[in-house]
Amino acid sequence: MLARSVLADSPLAVALPEGLSPRTVGFYLAQDKGYFTAAGVAVTLTAPSGDRRSLDTLVQKKVDLAVELMPIALKRREAGERIVHVAQIFRKAGMEVVCRPTIDQPADLKNHVVGVWFGGLESAFYAWISGLSLNPFGGPGSVTVLRQNYGLEAFQRLQSDCATTFSYAAPLEFAAADIPLQGLKQYRYQEIGQATLEDGLYAREADLAKPDRVAAFAAFLDAARRGWQLAHVSPKTAFDLLHADPKFASVDPAVLRQAIDAVDDLLALDQGPMGKLDPDAYDRTVNLLLTAAPDPVLTRAPAGAVSDVVVKAAR
Missing domain, CATH: 3.40.190.10 (Periplasmic binding protein-like II)
Structure with a gap:
């Protein structure tokens, strides 16, 4: 050097x-x-x-x-x-999916809407859903994917049941939205083994x-x-x-x-x-x-x- x-x-x-x-x-x-x-x-x-x-x-x-x-x-x-x-x-990796309390296990994602980041960041989600043997293409008995922007707007408006975020951003974002993070379900891709x-x-x-x-x-x-x-x-x-x-x-x-x-x-x-x-x-x-x-x-x-x-x- x-x-x-x-x-x-x-x-x-x-x-x-x-x-x-x-x-x-x-x-x-x-x-x-x-x-x-x-x-x-x-x-x-x-x-x-x-x-x-x-x-x-x-x-x-x-x-x-x-x-x-x-x-x-x-x-x-x-x-x-x-x-x-x-x-x-x-x-x-800090990317995670935060879901409403009713989705208390990953299998419960069936028949729910998940906000997902695209533009290159969607792979971890699809790997996770595939590993759960769930269909991510919408319709009865499947997971409906919502293309999510950064932020919680769709989650706040009840357009989605889960939102994608980062572990370090979630405390700030949910506090700003006046939504208690405690009690929500957090699924970390790092812990699931599907992290990028x-x-x-x-x-x-x-x-x-x-x-x-x-x-x-x-x-x-x-x-x-x-x-x-x-x-x-x-x-x-x-x-x-x-x-x-x-x-x-x-x-x-x-x-x-x-x-x-x-x-x-x-x-x-x-x-x-x-x-x-x-x-x-x-x-x-x-x-x-x-x-x-x-x-x-x-x-x-x-x-x-x-x-x-x-x-x-x-x-």
């Missing part, structure tokens, strides 16, 4: 999936505590607006790195975008052939690890940073702490430093994307979609 003096405060723009939130707080802690500067990189954190994704700015060369869900990234790569996974942020990998760090393929870029990316990863480790050992520090933001100032502290704890669970830092990709989790993700949906997310196994050059260069 290049020394800090050689990096000379390399400028890096990094697109996160959203602004300051429990999902991203480790990156913002690294910025707030000066860890990026200490590592020799001048980092600008950005977030997409509207319905844009963090990868949009990466492929448009407006940023140098992006954090994104793996199914979205692999779908984009198959479509021709030369992006490569260089580090895994979340070791475990979520937040990872992505770079443009061409940049990985440049030693100075790889060194800067590794320095970013080093500093980001410190930020997330701080959130792990001192959740109050993460809470204080979030609670000081106007967006979270009025959130029930217990709810915000629940969201922070949920993210920490996904990082699973007690199992090792953030960044290394679990090959078994990757293979499971690819297999689900190839086989688990009526219209598969991927049509062929990815080639060259992951690289460990940045993780190896990190300390």
